[in-house]
Amino acid sequence: MKREFKIPGGPTLRCKGWRQEALLRLLENVLAVGEDPDNLVVYAALGRAARDWPSHDAMVKALMELEEDQTLIVQSGKPIGVLRTHKDAPIVIMANCNMVGQWARAENFYRWEQENLICWGGLTAGDWQYIGSQGVIQGTYEIFSRIAERHFDNDLHGRFILTAGMGGMGGAQPLAGRMANAAILTVEINPERIEKRLKAGYLEKRADTLDEALAMIREAQARREPVSVGLLGNAAEVFPEILARGIVPDIVTDQTSAHDLVYGYIPAGYTLAEVAELRKTDVPRLMDASRASIVRHVTAMLGFQDRGAIVFDNGNLIRTHARDGGVERAFDIPVFTEAFLRPLFARAIGPFRWIALSNDPDDIRKIDDLLLERFPDNAIVTNWVRLARKEVPFEGLPARIAWLGHGERTELALAVNQMVRDGVLSGPIAFTRDHLDAGAMAHPNIMTENMRDGSDAIADWPLLNAMINCASSADLVAIHSGGGGYSGYMTSAGVTVVADGTEGAERRLSLSMTNDTASGVLRYADAGYEEALDEVRLKAIGRIDTAAFGA
Ligand code: NAD
Numbered sequence: 001m002k003r004e005f006k007i008p009g010g011p012t013l014r015c016k017g018w019r020q021e022a023l024l025r026l027l028e029n030v031l032a033v034g035e036d037p038d039n040l041v042v043y044a045a046l047g048r049a050a051r052d053w054p055s056h057d058a059m060v061k062a063l064m065e066l067e068e069d070q071t072l073i074v075q076s077g078k079p080i081g082v083l084r085t086h087k088d089a090p091i092v093i094m095a096n097c098n099m100v101g102q103w104a105r106a107e108n109f110y111r112w113e114q115e116n117l118i119c120w121g122g123l124t125a126g127d128w129q130y131i132g133s134q135g136v137i138q139g140t141y142e143i144f145s146r147i148a149e150r151h152f153d154n155d156l157h158g159r160f161i162l163t164a165g166m167g168g169m170g171g172a173q174p175l176a177g178r179m180a181n182a183a184i185l186t187v188e189i190n191p192e193r194i195e196k197r198l199k200a201g202y203l204e205k206r207a208d209t210l211d212e213a214l215a216m217i218r219e220a221q222a223r224r225e226p227v228s229v230g231l232l233g234n235a236a237e238v239f240p241e242i243l244a245r246g247i248v249p250d251i252v253t254d255q256t257s258a259h260d261l262v263y264g265y266i267p268a269g270y271t272l273a274e275v276a277e278l279r280k281t282d283v284p285r286l287m288d289a290s291r292a293s294i295v296r297h298v299t300a301m302l303g304f305q306d307r308g309a310i311v312f313d314n315g316n317l318i319r320t321h322a323r324d325g326g327v328e329r330a331f332d333i334p335v336f337t338e339a340f341l342r343p344l345f346a347r348a349i350g351p352f353r354w355i356a357l358s359n360d361p362d363d364i365r366k367i368d369d370l371l372l373e374r375f376p377d378n379a380i381v382t383n384w385v386r387l388a389r390k391e392v393p394f395e396g397l398p399a400r401i402a403w404l405g406h407g408e409r410t411e412l413a414l415a416v417n418q419m420v421r422d423g424v425l426s427g428p429i430a431f432t433r434d435h436l437d438a439g440a441m442a443h444p445n446i447m448t449e450n451m452r453d454g455s456d457a458i459a460d461w462p463l464l465n466a467m468i469n470c471a472s473s474a475d476l477v478a479i480h481s482g483g484g485g486y487s488g489y490m491t492s493a494g495v496t497v498v499a500d501g502t503e504g505a506e507r508r509l510s511l512s513m514t515n516d517t518a519s520g521v522l523r524y525a526d527a528g529y530e531e532a533l534d535e536v537r538l539k540a541i542g543r544i545d546t547a548a549f550g551a
Helices: 018-032 053-065 108-113 135-152 171-177 191-200 212-224 233-244 271-282 285-304 319-326 336-345 361-374 377-391 408-421 458-471 503-525 530-538
Strands: 041-043 070-073 078-084 090-098 159-165 183-188 205-207 227-232 351-356 399-404 430-433 476-481 491-499
Touching: 018 041, 018 053, 018 399, 018 491, 070 458, 070 491, 078 159, 078 285, 078 399, 090 227, 090 361, 108 159, 135 377, 135 399, 135 491, 159 171, 159 233, 159 458, 171 183, 171 212, 171 227, 171 377, 183 212, 183 233, 191 212, 191 227, 191 271, 205 212, 212 227, 212 233, 233 285, 271 285, 285 319, 351 361, 351 408, 361 399, 361 408, 377 399, 408 430, 408 491, 408 503, 458 503, 491 503
Parallel strands: 070 090, 090 476, 159 183, 183 227, 205 227
Antiparallel strands: 070 078, 351 399, 351 430, 430 491, 476 491
């Protein structure tokens, strides 16, 4: 059956309430904006919205029939039951891709996926929170801005950023780089991905050869004008070639799906068709080829770093695979979270977002105005909202991301719920956030690398985050662990709450938005971060300090 992937919208309910309808619309939305919806793949190589089509269809039916005092249970993208709970309980709970420690390895994941026992939900695919490349764009922009502040007198005009990967998340890079005023070159092996970003307005120019690409970058640098250029090519070939020519970009990173050696990264010397064939016939050979290619790729990144470029890992395990392939210095490259974002996370400031379920972009614009009015002194937010409303095209249901922290998220969500009640907005709004948020993720090579107290790999924190969100009446709560190349590397939690203008929504938003970020502050306070301890004092968060008790 040929499926159609339409962006939902309008006032008509197909479910028995807005909470259920909202989650159904979010499921439809992640497929409408996803990278390969026919195969239920949303982003990050294999991150799926549902296990398979029967599971998807059963989930849609269950959401349509779900009563307000029932909870739908989803195990790795497959609905397994509907149980009676109560009106303030989550209406959907999920556990996606959690394997027992010693077994949590890529080869087991691929086997169990083949046996249809499991699927990977990515972070925001399986729990229907993905909003296209716009979901990661402020994060990418903030990293470039922090680098500008620290290394380039707060100005990236005339600076050259080199990166790769224009998939679901990586596709935000060209626009984020241009918004930060740099000349950014993004290498991508799949021509369809380049076309998609050009069409979506995330990429300005396409170059057919490296010479042409470098000429475009040089010209923009000379004029100190921002530009984004996409080049069709393999990063494991293009990066070393740029280095060999003696060209040193100012900033270098990478966002290919290097985490997955089979379904993500494309090794140098292979066509996309050859890789597709090897996935079926010779997975070990493909993994070896990908690892060997990542070795070249990261060796070039280290070469740039040695020559003075600011180089960072953008959350795709590329250093880990390079180290496994013999690059001893791979971890000389810092990860973006530790290097640039940790002080924000320690205050639970992170990628908060909201989605207009009406599909009316004016709803988001009205909330933009509200943000500017409510948080005039929050420079991160006001600067971003002013830029984003001008520069970031909507993908799928109109949505906005803004890095708000503890208390701020609750304040915004409650004000928006009031706007829905007063009929100022044309429909309800769903609030959610990335899993890469203060209390929500243990990922020792990305989010929690080099934690001050050494707690990098302790997964209790995201599990506690999910439980407190359940106890705080969020509408959807999900616990995810890594799949594919991320197997065994991470555990995270996701949450969604719907502002439908009711008193019930007010209660749920107030509890879950507040406790979600509180759990983040507590996590960083426990690890000894001064910013978090300060936030605990400033905002009277109920922390127990065991150090105050006797031995
Ligand atoms: P994706 O699978 O949608 O896209 C990856 C892209 O990389 C594809 O377009 C692919 O063609 C391209 N690619 C693969 N190998 C290549 C090569 N050798 N040279 C050039 N291009 C190549 O993945 P995505 O959603 O864009 O995510 C990319 C990576 O970033 C993943 O590893 C993901 O887990 C990670 N990620 C990081 C963050 C963050 O906050 N920093 C957030 C989400 C995802």
